[in-house]
Amino acid sequence: MTTAITPDISAPRSHNAKRLSIIDAAARVFCQEGFAGANIDLIAAEAGVSRQTVYNHHGDKENLLVAVVKEIIERINAGVFETLATFPDKPVDLEAELVAFAVRLNQNCICSRDGKFLRKLLHTEGERHPKLFAGWREDGPAKTWAALAARLARLAHAGWLEIEDPDVAARQFLALVNADLQMAMIFGDNVTEEQQRTSATNAVRTFLRAFGKARPNAT
Amino acid sequence: MTTAITPDISAPRSHNAKRLSIIDAAARVFCQEGFAGANIDLIAAEAGVSRQTVYNHHGDKENLLVAVVKEIIERINAGVFETLATFPDKPVDLEAELVAFAVRLNQNCICSRDGKFLRKLLHTEGERHPKLFAGWREDGPAKTWAALAARLARLAHAGWLEIEDPDVAARQFLALVNADLQMAMIFGDNVTEEQQRTSATNAVRTFLRAFGKARPNAT
């Protein structure tokens, strides 16, 4: 364990903790009330901080939004990367392992708090602040698709799948995995684990009907 | 052509025209700026109407939102119904006809102006005003899914498809059709017809790989 004390910042500890607390509260309020409807007094209260502190840290309301988006995107990218690493490379029971992977993907990336925030901010501010999400737009979905496509191509090469265009297959896999959750997520319902498992099972079954091939370890 | 003069309303023509104009402008502004950020002066200006007229017609800002949502939902429901009626019942070239159907679905329901409005309003106001969309939530997607499922079941019965659960298949069909468009739509990019066709072709190809069966009229 590196003791990792940021050397530059002078009074880091509680200072940084408050910074994160503010960003979290701001994310919540921005998502619930929209940018224009977000009240900085409310954000400060929810963060357990005086209003002035909010201004000290982030200056502008606009600037606060920028910080929020930046933070959320970073977290989401990390989560996606982490989850993608658990893709079944050498499957024994491909269907079961793909289902488990799909469930993890939903849990960690799509139905998670940050996933919800990013989705909501994209919809409410995406059109108005394209620059805010420009970086994510290329580094996020594109890289995710490419990474997933590479994994799928590997499985195809190993004889598990038959895929012509791995990129298309990757996007379709994600689309199928989300098919049943969209509606629930829009209304902020919390999706039960049961639902997630059913949804993932249906998705993977259809995906394998389309792209599955030989099953070296058939039961 | 029916001369169709609405008999009940006393001063219908320009009055009703203004009503729609206001709702359209309000939809645009609500979607762009969010409810809190929407400025009634701006709505009035965009509708080509004085602010007082907006208040005369709809009273409250809240009330205006209700009217907008109601109108959009009605239009969307009509569009979906109309498009569903063009589902290929007695296909000759199933793949081509499903692709054409998918393109129509995207054009008329998802990428259309109203489709964009509904999606945006759902995301921005869905959680805060669940009652607003409660009606749609059951009459909209549920009915669409059921109708599409029935059509698919018919095709299955006719020997074109092999489907266990038509409801799941219907949702997955829609998910596949939208797979490539989500990202573009979030940012308000206008999707080219070329993109729509490619996307639909990919979707249908995968769908048929999963559920397609015999092809009575093979080329």
Next chain:
DNA sequence: ATATTTTTAGACAGACTTGTCCAAATCGTC
């Protein structure tokens, strides 16, 4: 223990909005 930085609470001006009121003007109808 002291010095420095951060935080707090409150007050404050300025700007912006909503919703109402009203008299004049416009429109459609008879």
Next chain:
DNA sequence: GACGATTTGGACAAGTCTGTCTAAAAATAT
């Protein structure tokens, strides 16, 4: 042409919110 309803533009009060300022308090580092 006259009448009634609708629309208009402008003014208006009430309220809210942002962003700044200040002096006191708290926390941190030396």
